[in-house]
Amino acid sequence: MNDFVSLWSYLSATPLLWLTATIAAYLIAESLAARLGNPPWANPVLMSVLLLSPVLVLTKTDYGTYFEGAQFIHFLLGPATVALALPLWDNRATIQKSVIPILCALVVGSTVAAGSAIVLAQFFDLPLSVLLSLAPKSTTAPVALGISEAVGGIPTLTAVLVILTGI
Template sequence: MADFVQLWVYLSTTPLFGLTATLVTYLLVQAGHERVGRAAWANPVLWSVVVIGCVLLATKTPYPTYFAGAQFVHVLLGPAVVALGWPLWLRRHEMRRRGVALVIAALAGGSAAAASAVAMGLAFGMPADVVRSLAPKSVTAPVAMGIAEQIGGVPALAAVFAVLTGMAGALSARWLFNALGFTDWAVRGFALGTTSHGIGAARALQVNDEAGAYAGIALGLQVVLAALLMPLVFRLIAG
């Protein structure tokens, strides 16, 4: 017991605490995810956030102290998003044939996602900066933060909305697609990547390679289209 206390005291005062907590939590949650057959409700991202949040509250650890170590994992988010392009590369010839249709679908889906989020924010009387932070919720978190900063939103809040959106899509997509009668894996993957970015694309890739490939291209298209068009649209609206 004394050894454990000494280890805790050491870890809690160094960046190793955040890094160790993140890795151990994810490994345990991932093992549980495998044990239940990769069920959507056992999404590792969701439960990792819950567990780490509880640990920080129980130990009264400030978030900056935790992030001092967790940032070493955070920097891998970019390469992880890029890695989603591998299934896409394997189907590059098929993608070329459908290029125009995919761009139009991504533009329509992304526009609907952003417009509905803004409309909901306005309907509930949210402050302007919160509404602007909601707009890029269907874009992967790092890009959503950059867009929010450009359009007058709050980057940290945009990241929270993006993560919540991704989790919601990963958890509910299968039941929603089944209810709507969508059986084509390409359609499922593209829709999930369009609305739920990296978290949704990762879930699609777990379920089916074709779904993962189309989720990856939807994710990439959303990043490009949102980064180019969303700031322009908000500037035009602002006059």
């Protein structure tokens, strides 16, 4: 028990606590999803958010403090997104043959995704900050977080929305 108290004292005084908590939550969620047969509703990222949220509330930890520790994971989202370019490069011949339909689908899909979110937010009279957090939800997480932050949205809300709409 003394070892646990010593470990807790050390971790709670450093940003490592929230990095450790985030990784632990993800590993637990991934294990649970695998045991359940990986159904779409058991998305490990979503379950990680559901596991971490009560911990943050119970420990009265604000997002800034949490993010200070978990920012390394946020940093890694950028290179992970760039890594998506490799399969695109490998399939460039197919993409070049279908560039017009792909561009049309991207324009229509992006417009409908962002537009429907904005129209629904206005219909329900949601605050502007929520509306600005909804608009970029259909992009990849690092892009959505960057857009949300740049336009005055709430990046944490956008992150949750990206996860929920990705299921």
